[in-house]
Amino acid sequence: MRSNGTVKWFNDAKGFGFITPENGGKDCFVHYSAIVGTGFRTLAEGDRVQFEVVDSAKGPAAEKVERVAAEA
Known part of the structure; x- marks a missing residue:
């Protein structure tokens, strides 16, 4: 199931970060x-x-992540 969320932070040097889901669940790696x-x-x-x-094993993770165009 596809979910929407916002990037909480992302570290380019380490290549990872976290996404906060819109549905209020736990942040996703x-x-x-x-x-x-x-x-x-x-x-x-x-x-977005x-x-x-x-x-x-360490909790929820995000796969197939795609940016969503900002609504005008």
Whole structure:
């Protein structure tokens, strides 16, 4: 199931960060390899994203992360 959320923080040097889901669940871990795209894959604090939540050994994680265009 796809969820929407906002990037809480993302560290380019380490290649990971966290997304806060809109539904109020626990923050989801996101690794750069889960970001859909080519080239240097990164996210910025405050980016709106759509993603799939998977359960990992350390808690919820985001997969298939895509930026959502800002609404005009």
